[in-house]
Amino acid sequence: MPVLRTDDGPRKLRAVWLGPKGATLPFEWTYVQWSVTLLMIPVGVCLVWLLLALLGQVTVGHAPWFAFWFGLIYGAPASIYLAVRVMRNVSFDEPLRHKVATLRDELGRESRTRAEARTAWTMPWPRIGELDASVPGRWKAACEAAEEKK
Secondary structure, three states: OOOOOOOOHHHHOOOEEOOOOOOOOOOOEEHHHHHHHHHHHHHHHHHHHHHHHHHHHHHOOOOHHHHHHHHHHHHHHHHHHHHHHHHOOOOOOOOHHHHHHHHHHHHOOOOOOOOOOOOOOOOOOOOHHHOOOOHHHHHHHHHHHHHHHO
16 A cells, blocks of 8 residues: 655644553554454453353353353453453554455455456467468568578
């Protein structure tokens, strides 16, 4: 994707939340990064909880609520880690919707539409069987004319 260069002030402005005045965070995250990271926490907790509950029910036979604490302890940090890793590459030039569309196209069977149509190559030269009888005579005459010029 080409880098977008603009001198328009509002387009360069990043909506960044640094925290309350006097107690700012040591890093700058946009609102999109905050929202994706915070929304991934319950998703990660639920996925780890569900996985461990099903695994525990099948193998040991313990109650599903037992696995919730493991989901909270391991799912939340894992989801934060994954969200931060994914959002690290999101920028103004490549927004989140571009990353999601690219991931969907990479994982799906259909790819994006091509910029150019498929090229059909044809050979414009005639086949040897299609040459008429006067061609060898013309070739000989052309060679003789080239020798005369020398």
